[in-house]
Structure formats: structure tokens, C-alpha cells
Amino acid sequence: MNQRDTLIGLLVSFIILLPSLVYLISHSGDITLPSMEVILFHLFIVSIPEEIYFRGFLQEVIGNNIKGVVMVSVLFSIIHLPKLIFDGDLSSALTFFPSLVMGYLYMKTSNILPSVIFHFTANIVFTMLLLIS
DSSP, X not given: OXXXXXXXXXXXXXXXXXXXXXXXXXXXXXXXXXXHHHHHIIIIIIIHHHHIIIIIIIIHHHOSSHHHHHHHHHHHHHHHHHHHHHHOOGGGGGTHHHHHHHHHHHHHHSOHHHHHHHHHHHHHHHHHHHHOO
């Protein structure tokens, strides 16, 4: 495991998710932590496989450049649209923006680790925001 890329993933996650983290801290009495099953699901069933496919495969095929990042982010958003259509989950329409971050991380490092870290961290923070009572 590359320490530099791990640090990049953690640092970018902290900086971009800071407003959400501040909000969570301000509501710390209302926070319900996700279960271990939810955490493991987001890591092994969502974040790692999606990043392997979208960044490690598609972004390499389409181009590991800005054009590739944008095109893969559009595709990433499209696969999340059924949640909007069938569940009315408006947040699924916004997946384009974090996907740009994940694609940029991959473009700069050629390693899926930073994008997996950001993807996983963003999913857990978002889950915690949904669990605020």
C-alpha cells in the first residue's frame, strides 16, 4: 500500500468533506453511527468495486485525462439514476460531483486507492448525515 496515495486520499476526503464533518459534529448528540455491516458493505460492495470498474478500467480505456474524468463521471451518474427514478433519492443525481473528485484523484495518482478512500469516506459521511434524527 502506497503511503503517499493513502495520505492524498485521506487529506482530500478531509478537505472536501469538512463542511459535512462540521455539521455532524454540531449535531453530535443526534448522530447514529452506521453499523459494521453498513460500513463493510460500503467498502467491499460499493467503493472498491465501483472504483476498480469506473476509474481502474473505464477511465483507463476512455482516457486518464480531464476528458476521461468528465465522461466517466457522467457514466457514474447515469448508473445512480435508478435510485432517483425508483426511490426518489435526489442525492443520487448529485453523484457526478464526487465522481469528478474520484476521477481527478485517479488521474493524478494512477492508483485507485485515493479514490476508494474518498468514495468510502464520502459514502459513510453521507450515511451519517441521513441517520441524524
